[in-house]
Amino acid sequence: MKSKLLWIFFPFFLLYLLIIIVPLTRALTYEPFTYIMGDLSSGILQSIVLTYELCAVVAVSAVLFSLPYAFVMSKNNGKVYKAADSLVEIPIMIPHTVVGILMLITFEPTMPVGHFISTYFPGYSFDDTFFAVFITLFFLSSAYAIREIGTSYKGDIVNYEDVAKTLGINETTSFGIISVRMLFRPLLKGFLLSWARSVSEVGAILIVAYYIFPSFDKLAGVFIYSQWIAQGLGPAAASSAILVLTGIAITAIFKVVENFHAESIPY
Amino acid sequence: MLRAYHIEVLIGSFQLRVERYETKGKRNFIMGENGSGKSTFLKALCGINTLVNGSIYVGEKRVDGLPSWKRKISYIPQNLLLFPQYTVKQNLAISIRYGNGNPDIYRDVVKVMHLENMLERSVREISGGEAQRVAVARALISDPDVILMDEPFSMQDERSRMSLISSLFDLIDKFDMTYIYVTHNSRDLELGYDSLTILDNGKIGESVSSIGELRSYRSWVLMDYRNIIKIGDRYYRVNSNAIIQDKNGYRTACSFNGRFYVCTVQINGEKYFFTSPREYDAVTFDLSGAQELDG
Numbered sequence: 001m002k003s004k005l006l007w008i009f010f011p012f013f014l015l016y017l018l019i020i021i022v023p024l025t026r027a028l029t030y031e032p033f034t035y036i037m038g039d040l041s042s043g044i045l046q047s048i049v050l051t052y053e054l055c056a057v058v059a060v061s062a063v064l065f066s067l068p069y070a071f072v073m074s075k076n077n078g079k080v081y082k083a084a085d086s087l088v089e090i091p092i093m094i095p096h097t098v099v100g101i102l103m104l105i106t107f108e109p110t111m112p113v114g115h116f117i118s119t120y121f122p123g124y125s126f127d128d129t130f131f132a133v134f135i136t137l138f139f140l141s142s143a144y145a146i147r148e149i150g151t152s153y154k155g156d157i158v159n160y161e162d163v164a165k166t167l168g169i170n171e172t173t174s175f176g177i178i179s180v181r182m183l184f185r186p187l188l189k190g191f192l193l194s195w196a197r198s199v200s201e202v203g204a205i206l207i208v209a210y211y212i213f214p215s216f217d218k219l220a221g222v223f224i225y226s227q228w229i230a231q232g233l234g235p236a237a238a239s240s241a242i243l244v245l246t247g248i249a250i251t252a253i254f255k256v257v258e259n260f261h262a263e264s265i266p267y
Numbered sequence: 268m269l270r271a272y273h274i275e276v277l278i279g280s281f282q283l284r285v286e287r288y289e290t291k292g293k294r295n296f297i298m299g300e301n302g303s304g305k306s307t308f309l310k311a312l313c314g315i316n317t318l319v320n321g322s323i324y325v326g327e328k329r330v331d332g333l334p335s336w337k338r339k340i341s342y343i344p345q346n347l348l349l350f351p352q353y354t355v356k357q358n359l360a361i362s363i364r365y366g367n368g369n370p371d372i373y374r375d376v377v378k379v380m381h382l383e384n385m386l387e388r389s390v391r392e393i394s395g396g397e398a399q400r401v402a403v404a405r406a407l408i409s410d411p412d413v414i415l416m417d418e419p420f421s422m423q424d425e426r427s428r429m430s431l432i433s434s435l436f437d438l439i440d441k442f443d444m445t446y447i448y449v450t451h452n453s454r455d456l457e458l459g460y461d462s463l464t465i466l467d468n469g470k471i472g473e474s475v476s477s478i479g480e481l482r483s484y485r486s487w488v489l490m491d492y493r494n495i496i497k498i499g500d501r502y503y504r505v506n507s508n509a510i511i512q513d514k515n516g517y518r519t520a521c522s523f524n525g526r527f528y529v530c531t532v533q534i535n536g537e538k539y540f541f542t543s544p545r546e547y548d549a550v551t552f553d554l555s556g557a558q559e560l561d562g
Contacts, residue, residue: 164361165336166342166411167362
C-alpha cells in the first residue's frame with residue numbers, strides 16, 4: 001500500500017516540477033524551430049560563447065579562492081573567523097542592481113580603490129571593461145563555490161587528512177594527495193554553481209558593463225534584454241531558447257562527469 | 268613510553284583535563300562512557316586536537332610542540348577513514364611513499380593479516396571486517412612508536428572482535444610498539460592489559476593494573492553494572508551471599524536467562540541489577556561482606 005504522506009506530497013512535487021519545466025518548454029517552443037535557427041545569426045551565439053567563457057574564468061577563480069578559504073576556516077573556530085565566514089552569503093542577498101552600484105563606487109577610477117589601482121595601472125578604467133564584469137560576477141557568485149567546497153572539506157574530508165598526518169605524511173602532502181583529490185566532486189559542483197550563477201546575472205552587469213569595450217560585445221543576459229527592448233518578444237524568445245538549450249547541454253555534461261567520478265570515488 | 272601531563276583541551280563547551288597519564292608496558296586500555304572524552308584525549312595525543320595546555324612525551328622526547336606527522340603516534344579512528352580514492356595496496360603503502368613507513372613491516376603485515384588477495388581492490392569493495400584489518404595494517408606500516416586505537420572493531424560481533432583484537436595485539440607485540448586501545452566493552456580486557464585507565468567526564472577517574480584495584484562506583488559500572496547497589500549515600504558490590512529474601516525488603520523482579528536469574532531491585536527510586544541462582548520478590552542486603560566503592 002502506498003504511503004498516505006506520499007499522496008499528500010506528490011501534488012506539491014509535481015507542481016514544483018511544472019513551475020520549472022513549463023517556462024523552459026515555453027522558451028523552446030514559443031518560436032518555430034526555423035525562426036530559432038535564423039536567430040543564430042543575430043549575434044546571440046557569440047554573446048553566449050563570450051558569456052560562458054567569462055563565467056568559466058570567474059568560476060575557476062572562485063574555486064581557486066575556495067580551497068585556501070576552506071583550509072583556513074577548518075583550522076580556526078574563533079569568533080572573528082565565524083564573523084568573517086558570515087560575510088560570504090551577504091552578496092547573495094543584496095539586490096543585483098545595488099551590487100552594480102557598489103562596484104561603481106568602489107572600483108571607478110575616481111573612487112578610493114579604483115584610484116589606488118589607477119596609480120599602479122595608468123589608463124585604468126572600470127565601467128564597460130572585462131575587469132568590471134569579472135569582479136562583479138565574482139562578488140555575486142563566489143559564495144556558491146566557497147560554501148560547496150568549504151562544507152565538504154570541513155565536514156568530512158579534513159578528518160581523512162588528519163589521519164594521513166598521523167601516518168607521518170606532512171601537511172602539504174596530506175592536503176594534496178588526500179583532500180584535493182577527495183574534493184574533486186565538490187570542486188566540480190562549486191565550479192558549476194558559480195558558473196551558472198554568473199551566467200544568469202543581468203542586473204549588476206547592466207550597470208557596470210552594458211557593453212564591453214572595445215568590441216561592444218554584450219553578455220548573453222544583456223543581449224537578450226536589449227533584443228526585447230529594441231525588437232520585441234519574438235527575437236528575445238528565440239535567443240532565450242538558444243541560451244536555455246546550451247545551458248542544459250553544459251549542465252548535463254557536468255552531471256555526467258560528476259556521476260562518472262562519483263562511481264569511482266565516493267567524493 | 269607515552270606520558271602526558273596537565274593536558275587541557277577545549278572542544279566547544281566540553282573540557283578535557285588530564286593531570287597525568289602514563290602508559291605501562293605495551294598494552295594500555297582506556298574505558299569510559301560515551302562523551303567521557305576518550306576520542307578527544309586520543310586526538311590530543313596524536314596532534315589532531317590542539318592543546319590549550321599540557322605536555323606529551325614519547326620516550327624521552329617531548330612531542331606536544333611537534334605537528335602530528337612528526338610525533339610517531341598513529342591514530343586509528345572508530346570509522347577507520349580508509350582513503351576512498353585509493354586501492355587497499357595504496358592505502359597500506361601511503362606512508363612508505365609519502366612518509367617514513369617501513370617496507371619490512373608492510374611485507375610482514377600483509378602476510379600475517381592475510382591481505383594478499385585484496386591488495387588491488389578498491390577500499391569500497393572490501394567488507395567491514397577487511398576494512399578494519401586494512402586500517403590497522405596501514406597504521407602499523409607507518410612504523411609509529413605508539414598506536415592509538417579508538418574502538419576500531421566496535422562494529423564486529425563479539426567473537427570476530429575478540430579474534431581480531433587478539434591477532435592485532437600479537438602483531439603489535441611483534442613490532443615492539445606501544446598501543447592505547449579505547450573500548451567501552453569490558454570483555455576486551457580479557458585479552459590482557461598492562462594498564463587500564465577510566466575516563467569520566469573529561470578527567471581520569473582511575474588508572475590501575477588490574478580490575479580488582481578499581482575503587483570507584485563509576486569505574487565498576489563500566490566493567491559490570493550488575494551487583495552494584497547504592498544504599499544511603501554509599502555504593503557496594505554485593506555477591507549472592509549478601510542477598511537475603513525479606514518480604515519487608517526492597518521490591519524485586521527476576522527473570523531467568525538460562526543460566527541464572529537477573530533481578531531488578533528498586534532502592535530509593537533507583538533501579539539496580541543483580542544476578543542470583545534463585546528468584547526473589549523482595550530482598551535486603553547483608554553488607555558486612557560487601558565491597559564498598561567510592562562514589
